[in-house]
Amino acid sequence: MPFNPRRGRRAQARAARPQAARARAAQAARARVARAAGLAVLAGAPLVLGGCALSSAEPHSILHRHSLTIGVKGDQPGLGQLVNGRYQGFDVDVATYVAKRLGVPPSRITFKTTPSSVREKVLKDGTVDMVVATYSITQARKTQITFAGPYYVAHQDTMVRSNDTAIRSVHDLAGKTICAVKGSNSWKRITDERSIPAVRVDVDKYSECMPLLTGGKLEAFSTDDLILAGFAAGHPEVHLIGAPFTDEKYGIGLRKGDLAGCEAVNRILTRMYQDGSARSYLNHWFADTGARLGDSVPQFEGCS
Amino acid sequence: MTTPTRQPAVPSTAAAPAKRSARPLERQRGRLVTLVRGRWLKTVPGRIRGWTALAVLAIAALALALTLSIQDARQGVQTIGHDAGPQVVATGNLYFALSDMDAQIADILLIGREKSLGIGFEESMRRYERARSDAGSAAVQAAQLAGKDQDRRQTVQEVIDGLGQYQRLVGQALTLNEQAQHPAGELPQPVIDTYRQASDLMKLELLPKAYNLTLDSGATVRQSYQEKRTSVLDGRYWVLAAGLVVLVVLAAGQLAMAREFRRLLNPGLALATAATIILVAVGVGVLNAQAGHLLRAKRDGFDSVLTLSRVRAISHSSFADESRYLLDPGRADTYEQNYLDKVSAILWVDPRSQPANLKTYYALAGKAATTYHPGDRSAFLGLLGDEARQARKGAESDALARVLRAYAAVLDNDRTMRQFVQSGDRNRAIGFRMGRGSSAIRDFDAYDEAMRSLANTHSAAFDRAIRDADGGLSGWKVIPPVAAVVIAVLVLVGVRPRLAEFGRI
Numbered sequence: 044m045p046f047n048p049r050r051g052r053r054a055q056a057r058a059a060r061p062q063a064a065r066a067r068a069a070q071a072a073r074a075r076v077a078r079a080a081g082l083a084v085l086a087g088a089p090l091v092l093g094g095c096a097l098s099s100a101e102p103h104s105i106l107h108r109h110s111l112t113i114g115v116k117g118d119q120p121g122l123g124q125l126v127n128g129r130y131q132g133f134d135v136d137v138a139t140y141v142a143k144r145l146g147v148p149p150s151r152i153t154f155k156t157t158p159s160s161v162r163e164k165v166l167k168d169g170t171v172d173m174v175v176a177t178y179s180i181t182q183a184r185k186t187q188i189t190f191a192g193p194y195y196v197a198h199q200d201t202m203v204r205s206n207d208t209a210i211r212s213v214h215d216l217a218g219k220t221i222c223a224v225k226g227s228n229s230w231k232r233i234t235d236e237r238s239i240p241a242v243r244v245d246v247d248k249y250s251e252c253m254p255l256l257t258g259g260k261l262e263a264f265s266t267d268d269l270i271l272a273g274f275a276a277g278h279p280e281v282h283l284i285g286a287p288f289t290d291e292k293y294g295i296g297l298r299k300g301d302l303a304g305c306e307a308v309n310r311i312l313t314r315m316y317q318d319g320s321a322r323s324y325l326n327h328w329f330a331d332t333g334a335r336l337g338d339s340v341p342q343f344e345g346c347s
Numbered sequence: 348m349t350t351p352t353r354q355p356a357v358p359s360t361a362a363a364p365a366k367r368s369a370r371p372l373e374r375q376r377g378r379l380v381t382l383v384r385g386r387w388l389k390t391v392p393g394r395i396r397g398w399t400a401l402a403v404l405a406i407a408a409l410a411l412a413l414t415l416s417i418q419d420a421r422q423g424v425q426t427i428g429h430d431a432g433p434q435v436v437a438t439g440n441l442y443f444a445l446s447d448m449d450a451q452i453a454d455i456l457l458i459g460r461e462k463s464l465g466i467g468f469e470e471s472m473r474r475y476e477r478a479r480s481d482a483g484s485a486a487v488q489a490a491q492l493a494g495k496d497q498d499r500r501q502t503v504q505e506v507i508d509g510l511g512q513y514q515r516l517v518g519q520a521l522t523l524n525e526q527a528q529h530p531a532g533e534l535p536q537p538v539i540d541t542y543r544q545a546s547d548l549m550k551l552e553l554l555p556k557a558y559n560l561t562l563d564s565g566a567t568v569r570q571s572y573q574e575k576r577t578s579v580l581d582g583r584y585w586v587l588a589a590g591l592v593v594l595v596v597l598a599a600g601q602l603a604m605a606r607e608f609r610r611l612l613n614p615g616l617a618l619a620t621a622a623t624i625i626l627v628a629v630g631v632g633v634l635n636a637q638a639g640h641l642l643r644a645k646r647d648g649f650d651s652v653l654t655l656s657r658v659r660a661i662s663h664s665s666f667a668d669e670s671r672y673l674l675d676p677g678r679a680d681t682y683e684q685n686y687l688d689k690v691s692a693i694l695w696v697d698p699r700s701q702p703a704n705l706k707t708y709y710a711l712a713g714k715a716a717t718t719y720h721p722g723d724r725s726a727f728l729g730l731l732g733d734e735a736r737q738a739r740k741g742a743e744s745d746a747l748a749r750v751l752r753a754y755a756a757v758l759d760n761d762r763t764m765r766q767f768v769q770s771g772d773r774n775r776a777i778g779f780r781m782g783r784g785s786s787a788i789r790d791f792d793a794y795d796e797a798m799r800s801l802a803n804t805h806s807a808a809f810d811r812a813i814r815d816a817d818g819g820l821s822g823w824k825v826i827p828p829v830a831a832v833v834i835a836v837l838v839l840v841g842v843r844p845r846l847a848e849f850g851r852i
Contacts, residue, residue: 182695182728213680235702237680288680290688303573306566310498313559317501340502342555345562345657347733 105173105297105304111147113138114157114171114296118250121273121328122177130154133269136324137194137315138175141295144311159226163187166296174296177270180344189301189346190294191308194315196341197267198287199232200334202275204256205282210263212286216241219262222252229266232289249274256281267291272334283333294344305346316340391607392849398603399842402596403835409589409623410831413630416582417823420637423575424820427568427644428813434492435564435649439656441489441506442557444482446660449549450667451475452517456542457674458781459529465781465788482510489560499563502556509553516545532673532777539675546671554664565653572645579638583631590627594620597838608845615841619834626830633819640816648809651737655802658693658730659795665689666757666791669764673777679768686761694754695729709762716751716758734801746801753794760787
């Protein structure tokens with residue numbers, strides 16, 4: 044009988060939204076039980092089962108799950124990094140917080156390394172239930188998946204060597220060598236969108252930029268401030284110039300159409316900022332890196 | 348009850364009353380055994396009685412199914428039409444008023460001592476005061492509507508607290524601005540710094556919270572809609588099933604009695620059957636209609652009203668980003684990017700291989716907006732794209748076409764204004780933006796007016812659907828039980844003469 048799973052879902056929704064939802068749920072449950080009792084006496088079993096099946100829960104929701112598989116980055120210090128077999132970072136903390144509020148304790152979460160190029164694919168084919176991996180919300184991506192959040196709005200900023208005082212805004216990058224990571228949009232924002240004639244140094248991964256910068260083979264490394272801050276943590280020889288010029292809305296990717304899940308996650312994110320958890324995660328990973336950390340809940344994108 | 352007195356010796360006085368009370372219980376148990384043994388079913392009047400009880404029970408179940416389904420419909424209409432729906436409007440007003448406050452301040456600081464530029468200092472101040480008062484009352488309303496939801500109440504409280512801080516910063520900026528008496532567009536650094544603090548507070552804390560309140564209320568409506576509409580649609584099957592059971596029971600009874608008593612038609616039972624058929628048909632019809640009303644209220648009304656209130660708020664805020672772009676050259680890059688982000692949220696066309704900057708946007712979005720025709724559902728994305736996919740051909744698509752044409756004009760003005768800045772003529776850009784020798788402000792007002800008239804067509808559709816739903820439900824509190832009693836009475840009237848043939852009723 045689908046009655047039990049339904050009640051289970053309500054119990055979990057209770058965790059996220061207390062009063063009004065609870066009253067409504069109880070009322071609906073009562074009505075359903077009364078109706079079932081009234082009819083079960085009379086109608087044949089096939090009729091009752093037919094009636095129940097019509098109101099069964101949505102199949103692919105992030106809600107009422109026993110366990111969750113969450114896609115995170117594996118090589119991004121401070122955000123999602125695999126260290127000695129454990130994932131750690133801001134994204135991992137956010138994912139753990141959200142999962143816990145959805146009723147899934149850390150012991151039943153499986154993290155999976157999810158590179159940027161496969162984020163839509165793994166959500167669609169069900170390899171992961173949710174992606175928390177510096178995943179920027181864009182209009183194009185919104186047509187393929189549902190985004191909860193953003194849980195953080197990062198800004199593109201520029202990191203230079205601490206002794207370099209010539210670069211103070213993005214326009215000072217004209218003629219300078221910058222790190223251009225394959226598949227990343229960050230350098231295009233400088234050379235294409237703003238037509239600033241910076242010199243590209245092509246690399247495959249973000250992590251290759253750091254040694255090039257500290258080794259003097261690069262003059263600047265420009266991308267989201269949280270990513271930069273993650274690299275800068277513990278490296279006093281580099282710093283962020285603090286001249287942000289874009290908004291990168293980091294969203295939580297869910298399967299397309301999971302609106303109930305998206306709305307629940309948004310409420311959880313509101314709570315994460317209200318109870319101070321977000322602030323403590325941010326301070327833990329990015330304090331003293333020069334990044335200006337936002338500690339107020341971001342403007343949500345809306346579930347669609 | 349004479350047995351105990353006949354017994355010669357009573358062992359104890361306490362045992363007697365105990366035995367006395369045990370007797371009726373025994374008799375009851377005896378009746379129960381008789382009932383369960385079911386030999387009475389082998390007698391004709393027994394079978395008729397049993398059947399009658401079954402029929403009455405089935406009729407009661409039908410009434411119950413109908414009542415509960417109608418109740419679902421009523422709750423759905425209540426939430427969407429009368430509770431959460433209005434809450435979305437209230438929080439939408441909050442966002443709009445906050446955004447308007449900051450927009451007016453940006454204009455005032457931008458024009459400096461040239462107080463008649465644009466809509467003028469006095470008018471901007473008046474609008475600021477009005478927006479402040481609107482924001483205050485919208486916040487109070489949002490707090491009331493948040494009810495017992497703690498998270499939502501806290502968010503409203505944070506907005507109210509932040510609003511106080513914002514007004515303090517704005518007060519400082521206005522004082523500094525007044526003291527500086529600067530020409531338009533040449534703000535001294537202290538004014539810029541103070542305004543940055545105020546504007547950041549607004550952009551990073553107040554507006555997001557107000558916006559999230561609207562989204563959250565919208566989510567409540569969506570959930571309630573989905574739950575209640577599903578229940579109402581399912582309710583039809585419950586009513587049909589219960590009705591079918593009643594009809595089967597009635598038909599079986601009539602057949603059996605026709606055989607037993609050799610009477611072709613039992614008028615009471617025939618009438619009961621007809622009444623059941625009518626009740627089920629009308630009940631299912633009403634539930635169908637209610638599901639339809641909910642769908643129309645949500646899809647044609649509520650969704651679009653919510654979308655358009657977001658479009659209006661974001662549009663006003665992007666228009667103010669033009670002023671901010673002009674008044675704070677140090678952050679011009681950021682404000683330009685903000686502008687692009689906002690207009691992309693309103694209407695978006697995939698730039699594909701072209702750089703995703705304003706230049707590309709002007710070309711692609713301008714073309715999409717001017718060449719819109721209803722029926723083309725994939726020309727552009729963004730909030731207006733959502734609206735284009737929902738708008739029905741006719742009044743709605745015509746109003747949307749007007750919005751898009753007006754939007755193209757606003758974009759065109761933005762391009763001209765930025766061209767002046769890039770060519771180094773900031774003064775001309777400021778004059779242009781503030782409507783000196785240009786139609787920039789008029790065009791924006793026309794765009795806003797077009798949006799309002801589009802939103803009005805949707806709120807009319809919403810009101811109509813809710814009115815129809817309320818009207819369709821009136822009377823349905825009494826109809827199911829009364830109809831059930833009538834049908835049950837008809838059944839009893841039908842079986843009475845047959846039982847009477849056995850001399851006892």
